[in-house]
Amino acid sequence: MAVTPExxxxxxKRESDSDETLLxxxxxxxxxxxxxxxxxxxxxxxxxxxxxxxxxxxxxxEDLVMNYNSESLFPASAVLCFEEMLIVLNGIKNLxxxxxxxxxxxxxxxxxxxxNKFQELTLELSxxxxxxxxxxxxxxxxxxxxVILIRKQCSKTVFxxxxxxxxxxxxxLEKLDRIKREIVPQQFKLKEIFQKLxxxxxxxxxxxxxxxxxxxxxQEDEKSKxxxxxxxxxxxxAKCVLYGESSSPKIVRRNxxxxxxxxxxxxxxxxxxxxxxxxxVVVSTGQTYDRASINLWIExxxxxxxxxxxxLDHTEMIPNHxxxxxxIMWCRxxxxxxxxxxxxxxxxxxxxxxxxxxxxxxxxxxxxxKAKASQSLETTNRFVYELRALAKTDxxxxxxxxxxxxxxxxxxxxxQEHPTLQVNAVTTILNLSILEANKTLIMxxxxxxxGVIEVLRNGATWEAKGxxxxxxxxxxxxxxxxxxxxxxxxxxxxxxxxxxxxxISSKRDALVAILNLAGDxxxxxxxxxxxxxxxxxxxxxxxxxxxxxVLEAVVKKGGLAAxxxxxxxxxxxxxxxxxxxxxxxxxxxxxxxxxxxxxxxxVVSELAAIPGIERVIWEVMGMGTGRGRRKAATLLRILRRxxxxxxxxxxxxxxxxxTTTTRVVLPA
Numbered sequence: 001m002a003v004t005p006e007x008x009x010x011x012x013k014r015e016s017d018s019d020e021t022l023l024x025x026x027x028x029x030x031x032x033x034x035x036x037x038x039x040x041x042x043x044x045x046x047x048x049x050x051x052x053x054x055x056x057x058x059x060x061x062e063d064l065v066m067n068y069n070s071e072s073l074f075p076a077s078a079v080l081c082f083e084e085m086l087i088v089l090n091g092i093k094n095l096x097x098x099x100x101x102x103x104x105x106x107x108x109x110x111x112x113x114x115x116n117k118f119q120e121l122t123l124e125l126s127x128x129x130x131x132x133x134x135x136x137x138x139x140x141x142x143x144x145x146x147v148i149l150i151r152k153q154c155s156k157t158v159f160x161x162x163x164x165x166x167x168x169x170x171x172x173l174e175k176l177d178r179i180k181r182e183i184v185p186q187q188f189k190l191k192e193i194f195q196k197l198x199x200x201x202x203x204x205x206x207x208x209x210x211x212x213x214x215x216x217x218x219q220e221d222e223k224s225k226x227x228x229x230x231x232x233x234x235x236x237x238a239k240c241v242l243y244g245e246s247s248s249p250k251i252v253r254r255n256x257x258x259x260x261x262x263x264x265x266x267x268x269x270x271x272x273x274x275x276x277x278x279x280x281v282v283v284s285t286g287q288t289y290d291r292a293s294i295n296l297w298i299e300x301x302x303x304x305x306x307x308x309x310x311x312l313d314h315t316e317m318i319p320n321h322x323x324x325x326x327x328i329m330w331c332r333x334x335x336x337x338x339x340x341x342x343x344x345x346x347x348x349x350x351x352x353x354x355x356x357x358x359x360x361x362x363x364x365x366x367x368x369x370k371a372k373a374s375q376s377l378e379t380t381n382r383f384v385y386e387l388r389a390l391a392k393t394d395x396x397x398x399x400x401x402x403x404x405x406x407x408x409x410x411x412x413x414x415x416q417e418h419p420t421l422q423v424n425a426v427t428t429i430l431n432l433s434i435l436e437a438n439k440t441l442i443m444x445x446x447x448x449x450x451g452v453i454e455v456l457r458n459g460a461t462w463e464a465k466g467x468x469x470x471x472x473x474x475x476x477x478x479x480x481x482x483x484x485x486x487x488x489x490x491x492x493x494x495x496x497x498x499x500x501x502x503x504i505s506s507k508r509d510a511l512v513a514i515l516n517l518a519g520d521x522x523x524x525x526x527x528x529x530x531x532x533x534x535x536x537x538x539x540x541x542x543x544x545x546x547x548x549x550v551l552e553a554v555v556k557k558g559g560l561a562a563x564x565x566x567x568x569x570x571x572x573x574x575x576x577x578x579x580x581x582x583x584x585x586x587x588x589x590x591x592x593x594x595x596x597x598x599x600x601x602x603v604v605s606e607l608a609a610i611p612g613i614e615r616v617i618w619e620v621m622g623m624g625t626g627r628g629r630r631k632a633a634t635l636l637r638i639l640r641r642x643x644x645x646x647x648x649x650x651x652x653x654x655x656x657x658x659t660t661t662t663r664v665v666l667p668a
Contacts, residue, residue, distance in 0.1 A: 019074050026082050027065050029089040030058040036096045041197055042108050042168075046118045046159045047096050053125065053157070054092060056150045057085070063143050075136045081128050088124050095121065103211040104197040105231045108169050111161055119159045126154035168196055176230050179237070180355040184362055190238050205239035226353055233359030236390065240363050244370070244386045266545070266581040268327050271307050272297055273512050274546050276331075280324050281317035285310045286626075288320050296477040302519070307586075308627055309556075357396060364390065364400045372409060381421040384413055388424045391431035398435040407432070407445050414451040419460035426455050427467045433474040442471075443481055456494035465498050466506030473513035482516065486523025489530065496527075496535050507539065511546045518553035528558055533565040537572060544576050545584040552587040555594045563599045570595070570606045577632075578616045585620050586628035593631050596638045604642040614639065 033054035038047040074082075095117055099107055107114065129151045134144055171193050175185045199205055209232055216228045270277045270290035279291040285305040289297075294317065297306055304311055367390070371383040387406065390397045406428075413425035429452060432438045442448050456468035472491060476482040485491050495517075498510035514532065517523040524532075532554055540547035551573075555562045573595075576588040596604045607613060617639070620632035 019079065020068060020070065022079065022082050022086075023061065023065055023068060026086055026089070027058070027061045029086055029093070030054055030061050033089045033092045033096075034058045036093065037100070039096065039099045039107075041104055042111050042165050043099065043114055043118070043161075045162065046115050047099065049157050049159070050092055050118055050122055051096070053122065053150060053153050054089065056146060056153065057089075057125075060143055060146055060150070063140070064137075067140075075133050077131065077133050078137055081132050084128050085125070088121055088128065091121050091124075101211070103208055103215055103228075103231070104199065105172060105208065105235065106212060106215055106228060108165065108172060108197070109227065109231075111165055111169065115159045115161060122154050122157055122159070126151065129154060168193065172234075176234060176355050179234065179359050179362065180230075182358050185237075187241060191242055194238055194242060199235075199238075202239055202243040205235055205243060209235050209239070229353045230355035230359075233353070233356035233363075236393075237359045237363045237366075240383075240386050240390075241366055244367065244383055265330065266583040267323070268330060269545075269583065271549070271583065272515070274508060274515075274549065275512070277323070277327060280320035280327070282320050283315075283317060284313040288323060291317065299477060357400075360390075360397050360400045361404075364397070364404050364406070368401075368404055368406055368409060371413075377418040377421055380413065381418060381424060384410070384421060384424045384428065388428040388431065391428050395435050398432050398438055401428075402432055402435070402438045402441050407441055407448050411445075411447045411451045414455055416458070416460040419464070422455065422460050423464045423467065426452060426459070426464055426471065430467050430471040430474065433471050436478075439475055439478055439481065442475060443484075449475075453488070453490050453494065456498070457490060462498075462502050462506045465494075465502060466509040469495055469498055469506070469509040469513050473509070473516055476513065476516040483520055483522065486517045486520050486526060489526065492517070492523075492526055492530050496530055496532065500535050500538055504543070507543060508546060511539065511543070511550055515550050515553055518550065518557065521557050524554055524557045524562070527554060528561050528565060533562065533569070537569045540569075540572060540576065544580050545587070548573065548576055548580070548584050548587040548591065552591045552594075555591050560598070563595055563603070566591070566595050567599065567603060567606065570603065571610060574607065574610045574613055574616065577620060578612075582623075582625050582628060586625050586631065589617075589620060589624070589628055589631035589635055593634050593638070596635065601642060604638060608639055608642060 034051065036047075036051050036054075038044050038051060095114075099114060129147060132147065134147055139147070171189070175190065175193065178185055194200070194205075199208055212228055212232050212235065216225055216232075219225050219228065264276050268277055269275065270293045271287070272289055272293035275290070277288070277290045280288050281291045281294065282288050283294060283305060285308050287305055287307045289306070294306075298312075298315055364387075367383050367387050371380050371387070374380040374383065387401060387410075391401055410425045410428055413421050416422060429442065429448065433442055442452075452468050452471050455464050456472065459465040459468060472485060472495065476485055492514075495510045495514050499507050499514065502510065514527065518527060518532075533551065536547045536551040536554070538547075539550070551566070551569075555566055558565075570592070573588045573592055576584050577592070580588060592607065596607060614636065617632045617636045621629050621636065624632060
């Protein structure tokens with residue numbers, strides 16, 4: 001069937017629209033490439049040459065757009081050239097941008113391969129210009145001459161490595177080799193290298209380390225990863241040696257503090273640490289925990305699931321990738337840094353890298369000597385801050401600081417004469433305590449534990465007290481140390497005081513430590529003696545989820561004393577059951593079940609007298625967590641038995657013979 005004239009124009013119109021769109025897109029891309037700045041360090045001439053070609057191409061495309069005729073179509077070969085040019089221009093933009101944003105040292109080492117990429121892009125562009133159908137496009141003479149100029153520019157451009165860049169690269173490799181052979185680099189030569197790369201202060205060095213760590217994560221080649229790790233060690237050393245004394249330390253709270261002003265979704269919190277989960281894993285009971293917290297729980301000798309109390313069939317952990325992705329998205333949305341402990345250790349924990357190990361040892365030695373010899377507290381503080389930052393990076397750094405006798409020196413700086421120095425010193429000890437071997441050193445080195453406890457009780461700032469509490473929590477990961485710390489009244493009083501009166505972040509530090517101590521029955525007795533129930537009741541007004549979780553743990557192991565002490569907050573627990581988060585409701589229901597079971601009919605009647613309590617329990621049974629629903633169902637059965645008179649009869653024989661001065665008795 002013949003095509004009618006009415007059908008042809010719409011088809012031609014659609015194709016011409018497509019041509020115009022392609023041309024305008026090409027113009028946009030060429031302008032973006034033209035607006036780029038040359039790489040300010042290494043390969044400057046290479047990037048400048050290719051940007052110059054993009055600027056010439058922009059002039060050609062601008063003319064084509066200005067003189068575009070919608071009635072005529074481009075030749076197919078021209079359309080193909082334009083489409084390929086889009087790809088090349090996008091490649092130019094990405095390459096230059098990546099180089100500018102990349103690590104300066106890594107780019108210096110990779111300069112030859114990057115120069116080759118510039119060469120490849122230029123050759124691709126040259127080929128496209130060669131096959132570009134100038135005659136068919138009916139270009140003006142000026143534009144034809146411009147196309148010929150671009151062709152010549154592409155063909156004659158030679159990409160090369162500047163001699164000074166090559167020398168600088170060799171200098172860096174020589175410094176890495178000297179460090180690997182345990183030879184301390186000469187400071188003035190190291191400074192020359194870093195100044196040439198515009199790494200002129202502590203901040204720029206810190207940024208360089210962060211970019212190198214990101215590059216490490218993006219690399220798959222093991223050799224490249226090893227080179228990057230060596231560079232990280234070099235920059236850490238140079239940062240401390242060259243700029244440590246002049247840097248101005250900032251008090252940077254630990255990751256969780258950055259989210260204290262936000263309400264973290266209940267499902268994103270670890271039931272053990274009550275903090276944002278960084279590395280979620282699922283245990284055999286189906287519950288999800290942060291890997292570090294559940295590892296600590298199991299290593300402390302526990303064989304049960306912290307939430308359900310069920311015995312763990314095995315200790316294998318399955319990563320919860322779905323939850324992790326949701327947490328990452330939430331963190332990005334609220335601008336909270338996210339990095340799991342496991343990822344951080346993978347980036348920095350390449351303990352077989354000789355250069356990194358020796359660079360770390362040199363860095364630690366330098367910082368400790370400077371801190372020891374300094375006559376000014378302000379200057380000392382700068383070096384201790386660098387130790388704090390180093391102790392946060394990886395296990396290798398923590399081991400090096402402890403092995404170099406860093407702990408006895410840090411104890412000297414735990415006094416109140418300089419509050420910021422106190423914070424940095426106690427936080428360094430906290431970071432060191434993450435390494436299992438260092439826990440023993442902290443507990444056994446003269447004065448270290450007492451110094452931390454003193455900061456907990458009488459620290460100059462809430463942050464110092466909070467980090468001392470976090471150190472106590474870290475130490476309680478070892479079962480023997482948990483028992484020892486749980487018997488110390490000074491520790492428990494300090495934690496309780498902090499939990500009652502500190503700011504939100506410090507309260508949480510204290511509460512997680514108390515929660516861990518509550519795993520030991522002897523410690524629970526001490527906690528009850530010092531008033532943990534009253535403290536938890538007070539905390540529940542501002543941090544209901546954390547307060548009721550502590551209360552649940554105490555009631556579970558506290559026996560009659562805990563039940564008696566809990567009697568007066570039955571109504572508060574009922575309010576949390578009604579208005580709290582799912583996690584808070586779960587803990588409140590579990591606590592009420594224990595209290596009612598062990599407290600007898602008087603406690604049950606107190607709960608039953610609360611208006612609407614059965615409706616609240618029904619709501620938890622319908623919409624709570626799995627464990628929350630089960631506990632709520634048990635609680636409802638207890639109330640129904642009490643209402644039917646069965647609960648009182650079941651305990652009558654026991655209450656007739658029990659000798660107690662309290663108003664509640666244990667059931668038979």
